[in-house]
Amino acid sequence: DAGVTQSPTHLIKTRGQQVTLRCSPKSGHDTVSWYQQALGQGPQFIFQYYEEEERQRGNFPDRFSGHQFPNYSSELNVNALLLGDSALYLCASSTRIYGYTFGSGTRLTVV
């Protein structure tokens, strides 16, 4: 039973560039959430997608955008990268309120 799959696992980008991270949810899950985890900190909620729409958004600028596809997979896009965007980006899939399953994350380094 495949869990949550994230790609790529590591990524190095230059300031000002754009990046797309991908997430395939656990089988049977229809909701995808994205979190940013800076080094030494707890994860912070970016946004959540359900039925291909953004259902809730955390305190992140518009440079962060996302998409959910009909097969429930999701993408996180970050434009105009800043050094401060360097972090581990975690995707979590779920159904209703409970049952969060996290992927292993994408480590983004902005230089």
Place this chain on the structure above:
Amino acid sequence: SQQGEEDPQALSIQEGENATMNCSYKTSINNLQWYRQNSGRGLVHLILIRSNEREKHSGRLRVTLDTSKKSSSLLITASRAADTASYFCAANQGAQKLVFGQGTRLTINP
């Protein structure tokens, strides 16, 4: 911003001892969840306690919840080297998001 605060930030104990971590949160919750993270990788769900529950057990894990004090604790009994990790509490306020604390770094010494 982080809603939860965890205490202690770091904990180092001998193998076989018990480890206790505490978590506080700020708003009302539907449930509170605990996660483990090894070496900055993905989060592994450990246990969920609902707002109407006071204590829950799962194997060597015991979680308590005090909604009047907006606090929770995670007890790991008979610790093992493999328990070395960061532990996070996450408050679930509803259907949408989890609000995490900053975590406790637990080190189990052989």
